[in-house]
Amino acid sequence: MAEQTPSYADLQAEVHRLRAALEARCALQPQDTQRRLAIFDGAIDFAMIVLDPKGTITDWNSGAERLLGWTAEEIRGGPAERFFTPEDNRSDRAGLEMRLARRDGRAEDERWHLRRDGTRFWASGEMHPLHDDAGRHTGFVKILRDRTAQHLAGEALRASELSLGDVQRRLLESERYWRDLFEQLEEGFILGTILRDEQGRGRDWRHDQVNRAWSRLFGLSAEQTVGRSARELFPELEDSWVEDFTRVVDTGQSVSYVRQFHHDGRWYEGHAHKAGPDSFLVLFLEVTERELAAQAKRHEDRYRLALLELGERFNHLDDSAAVTEVACATLGTTLGAHLVGYGLVDADAETITVERDWTVPGARSLVGTLNFRDYGSYVEDFKRGETVVIADVQDDPRTRDNLAALRTLDTRAFVNTPLFEHHRFVALLYVSSRTPRHWAPHELQFIREVASRTRSATARLTAEHALHDSEMNLRLVADTLPCLIAFVDRDLVYRFANAEAPRWFKEAPDGLVGRRMPEVFSPALFAARQHAIQAALDGIPARLDLPWPWPDSRRRIADIHYRPRRDAKGAVDGFYVFAQDVTTQRDAQALIQAQNLSLSQEVQARTAERDRLWALSEDLLLVADFAGQLLRVSPSWSRHLGYSEAELLSRPYTELIHPDDLPKVLAALDELHRSGLPARLENRVLAASGDWHWLSWTLSLDPDQDHLTGAGRDITREKEAAETQALLEEQLRQSQKMEAVGQLTGGLAHDFNNLLAGIVGSLDLLTVRIGQGRLNNLERYTTAAQGAAIRAAALTHRLLAFSRRQTLDPKPTDINRLVAGMEDLIRRTVGPAIQIEVAAASDLWSTLVDPPQLENALLNLCINARDAMPEGGRIYIETANRALDARMGRLRDLEPGEYIALSVTDNGCGMPPEVIAKAFDPFFTTKPIGVGTGLGLSMIYGFVRQSGGQARIHSQVGQGTSVTLFLPRHREAPVSAERAASQPALSRVGQGETVLVVDDEPTVRMLVTEVLEELGYAALEAADASSGLRLLESDVRIDLLVSDVGLPGGMNGRQMADAARQRRPGLKVLFITGYAETAVVGNGHLEPGMHVMTKPFAMDALAIRIRDLIEGT
Structure with a gap:
């Protein structure tokens, strides 16, 4: 600030002006405190110091703080000598000035003074006395101005x-x-x-x-x-x-x-x-520290005045939106921001909803719902309760990635202040600047203070509105209730009455309020209430029934409640009155009391009737506790079990229960006690004769939950009859089973005798021709014998398929490809009179199945369909994907899941229900004797079940038949259906290898040995497991073990091979068996180097398998 060096006269004029302002300040009334402070602190170029009569400093302004260095808080209570020089203090300069001021009305000052940091400055000024309105001396005011440079x-x-x-x-x-x-x-x-x-x-x-x-x-x-x-x-x-x-x-x-x-x-x-x-x-x-302090003080004063004004404005607002609008405007104008807003927060959705905000002209409003994460990553700071302070959005890592969104708000710097209630983030106040800005601590404190006061004000308004609504609701409820509700103070004056008042008094609620109870009631009616009124005033609730006639004098009985009300200090300040018309109820009670006598007589009669039923019932009736004690029993106990009542009541009932049944009985009693639901059970009870009686019980829990009642019926004879019936049914099932076995063995004997006749006859003729030297056309007999043997092997495979014990070789299979490959064969097999149609699903899933077995099953179904249409017809082959839920799975006896359905449907003669029921039974057939074995469908059924699927038949007589095979879906891709290349011709390949053959059938040993010799291998033979094991435990070279599974001597082939591998760990083993592969594998798996071939087999197949095993291929 540039100014001319002032003269002494100028200084005098300034001092007088300031003195007049100060005395005017002292004369102000208390309500003008803020204006006095503004005058006192506004004179920042002058040090204004207030002293009491003894010279103690009581206050000084911001100009004194700036000139002398002490704050008002630091200097208050200290002597005036603090800022005089030591030489002036030795001459009592401060005391002299006070005496001169008292005597002359002022004391001039032109001298050196001391600052807080010890430096000196030349000051000019005056000291003046201060007086109150009564003229009493109250102290001094000293006014100084720095004149060091001028001096x-x-x-x-x-x-x-x-x-x-x-x-x-x-x-x-x-x-x-x-x-x-x-x-x-x-x-x-x-x-x-x-x-x-x-x-x-x-x-x-x-x-x-x-x-x-x-x-x-x-x-x-x-x-x-x-x-x-x-x-x-x-x-x-x-x-x-x-x-x-x-x-x-x-x-x-x-x-x-x-x-x-x-x-x-x-x-x-x-x-x-x-x-x-x-x-x-x-x-x-x-003077950096002083200036910053002065700036902070000016900011503090400005903020304090802004907060005072804000609080005053809040007191005159009754709308939360108006409160937030005023708060935002105060913040914006005080801080020079361009955008200020306040909104409620959804912490879970991370959004803020702004109803109103304040902006400078041309700035964009943010009214609406916004997502915090659209404008930065600082939402985590909110959740920790931290104020988000951004000096420049382009530099802060929390906002650098959201500049485009912030640019639409024209924001470069902002402060977001979160507000919490009960540790939950509920509201936010934000202040934005168009330019980068360093937010000073006093600005942040001001923002937090406004945010806190805004939240408090809105919460107060919300609470007031809720209280008003609550009062209105309570008034509405009170006016709706069909009873008198009133409040009477300690002076017995009615202060409140609901809308029911006219039904109890002759005036409306407004007319009742303000009147005393003794004025409202007659002396007799008031006296009848006086003891209850006094009890309520003493803090004791009271209740009484009194006649309270209607205003038109009709009879009425009132149920009256007096409930004390206590103030905040716990003192009774009155009582509530609740009165309800109970005339009808009291009359009904009188009528009920009059009827009670006749009802008790009726109860006595029914009790006697119940006692007669108790005595005459043949059921065993009881009352017992859960500790094991019978409390009451009916006479039927003695009639059925032979005990006296005294014997039964003197011993625990658990002693009468059969030991095997006791756990079941105790569990049923625990469940009855826990759930309260009736329990039904059967158990054996010991009679006095030593016999066990079966009793069927129905037990229930008494209302007291400590006892139970029960009724038991003796079912010993029914149990004996049921056991007899079960024995007869088991005998019948055994008879039927033997009949089925006889049928099965008879059918097998018939089929095998036919096949053996062909084999034996062919061999006999072959022997005669060779003996006669007639060697031409011998192959017709060998071919006939081999054909019969192959049919016998097929018969055993069908039996194994029916029993689900055949050896399967499942592979991921594309059924559409399999059906397409079979279509020509099927057409040739069924003949030209049958039309074949195929409907293949375009997106059919893969399944895990043995392809040759599935081909046989499909061909067999088509042949059956052809036989059902002797005059010709149509066979429809369909594939489809099927997803079965739990209900559909139960209908088809399958687990829920995904399946491939293969269906063969004809329009032939169909099957009646009784034929469908037996269609999968072995040897069941509707064909003439000698045509078919009756194992076709049973073989298909066994194969499908062994593959994890199911077979179902749907047929109507005269309409046709449909057989559907359900096979589980497999996730792997199907393998190629190409046939394996033909095996090369056998030749002698042996190089000194030795093979041990163990089989109890000499013919088999002979044949296997000849195959080995043809291949050039040395062969050893053993007829049982013990002989074979001795050879295996010797030092003889053995490169391969070929063994039957079922061997005499107490050890089977698998056990022998396992024992041999303890001495020869790498021994290769080939099992040849007439059983299914599961007879060798069991529940486990074959070890590496072990293989299986099922009998019968072709000798060339055996030779190839032996060669491959020895050569390691």
Whole structure:
């Protein structure tokens, strides 16, 4: 601030003005406290100090804090001597000024004073006494202004007025003194010369002299400074500094300033004076801390006034939206923001809903619902209860990835303050700036305070509205209830009555309120209530039935309740009155009481009837506890079990229960006691004769839950009859089973005798022809024998398929491809009279199945369909995907899941239900004797079940038949259906290898041995397991073991092979068996190097298998 050096008269005028303002401040009423503080603290260029009559400091303003360095809190209560110099204190200068002020009305002051940091300053001012309205002396006010620069300038001016000789003498005498003085000054000192451009304008200045304080403040020594220009030392120097100092030189007017030097960011207070034609001098102090404190104080005052105004405005608002609008406007205008808003938060959805906000003109409003994560990743800070402070959205890592969204809001900096209730994030107040901004601590505190007060105000309004709604609801409920509700205070005055009042009094509720009870009731009616009223006033609820006639004098009985009400301190301040018309109820009670006598007589009669039923019942009736004791039993116990009542009641009932049945009985009793549901069970009970009687019980829990009642019926005879029936049924099932076995063995004998006749006859004729030397056409007999043997093997495979014990080789299979490959064969087999149609699903799943077995099953079904249409017809083959749920699975006897359905349907004669029921039975057939074995469908059924599926028949007589095979879905891709290449011709390949053959059938051993010799292998033979094991445990070379599974001697082939591998771990084994493969594998798996072939088999197949095993292929 630039100003002319004031005269003493100016100072006097200023002091009088300030004194008048201060005395006016003291005369203000209490409600003007804020205005007094504004006047007192507003005089920041003057130190205003308030003293009590003894000279103790009671207060001082921000100007005193700025000039002297102490805050009001620090100095309050201290003596005035604190800021006087030691020499003035020795002469009691402070006391002298107070005495002069009391005597003359004022005391002038023009002298050195002390700051908090010990530095001195020259001040001018006055001290004035203070008086209250009654004229009593209350203290002093001292007003000071810093005049250090003017004082030094005046000294310099007076020195310039001395004669030249005197000046030279005095300069010579005091050069060292002044040099030391300036060097010791706490203030910085510059003596400079203005440097001008060609037009004579000041463009810079040269430093001619600086003191030690200057060097300390700017970090440059005198040697580094003197002779150099300001812009040379400080290239970024603002032009305003040069302009101000040029003006001092040009006009001769001194300049005082408090400003920030942007080179180092610090604040300086100084005074510049003209020192010569183009020279000037400056005395200055660093006042950064003071200025920042003063700024903070000004901010604090401004914020305090804003909060006071905000609170005052809140008190006159009754709408939450208006509260938030006022709060946002206060924040925006006070902080100079461009956007302020407040909204409720959904913490789970991470959104805020803003009803109203405040913006500067042209700014975008955010009213609506917004998602926090659209504008940054700071939502996690909210959840931790932290205020989000962003100085620049482009630099903060929480917002750098959301600049596009923030740009639409025209936001570069913001503060988001979360608000919590019961540890839950419920609301948010946000303040935004269009430009980057450093948010000072006092600004953040102001924002938090406004946010907190806003939340409190909105919560208060919400609570008030809820209270009002609650009161309205309670009034509505009270007016709706069909009873009198009123409140009476301790003076017995009615303060409230609901809408029922006219039905109890002769006036409306408004007419009743304000009247006393003794006025409302007659003396008799009031006296009848007086004891209950006193009890309620004593804090004891009271209830009474009294006649209370209707206003028209009709009879009425009232049920009256007096309920005490207590105030916040617990004292009874009155009581509630609840009165209900109970005339009908009381009359009904009287009628009930009159009927009770006849009812008790009826109960007695029914009790006697129940006792007769108890005595005459043949069921065993009881009452017992859960501790094992019978409490009451009917006479039927003695009749059925032979015990007296005393015997039964004196022993635990658990002793009568059969030991095998006791756990079941105790569990049933526990469940009855726990659930309360009736229990039914059967158990054996010991009779007095020692016999066990079967009893069927029905038990129930008594209402007291500690006892049970029960009724038991003796079912011993029924049990014996049921056991007899079960025995007869088991005998019948055994008979039927033997009949089925006879049928099965008869059918097998018939079929095998036919096949053996062909084999034996062919061999006999072959023998005769060879004996006769007739060797031509012998192959017809060998072919016939081999054909019969192959049919016999097929018959055994069908039996194994029926029993589900055949050896399967399942592979992932594409059924559509299998059906397509079979179509020509099926057409040739069924003949031209049958039309074949195939419907293959386009997206059919794969299944895990033995392809040759499935081909046989499909061909067999087509042949059966052909036989059902002797006159010709149509066979429809269909594939489809089927997903079966639990219900559909139960209908088809399958687990829920995904299946492939293969159906063969004909339009032939169909089957009646009784034929369908037996269709899968072995040897069941509707064909003539000698046509078919009756194993076709049973073989299909066994094969499908063994594959994890199911077979189902649907047929109607005269309509046709459909057989569907369900096979489980398999996730792997199907394998190629190409046939294996033909095996190469056998030749002698042996190289000294030895094979041990173990089989109890000599013919088999002979045949296998000849095959081995044909291959060039050496062969060893053994007829049982023990002989074979001796050879295996010897040192004889054995490269392969070929063994039957079923061997005599107590050890089977698998056991023998396992024992041999203990001595020969790498021994290769081939099992040849007439059983299914499961007879070898069991429930486990074959070990590596073990293989199986099922009998019968072709000798060339055996030879290939042996060769492959020995050669390791």
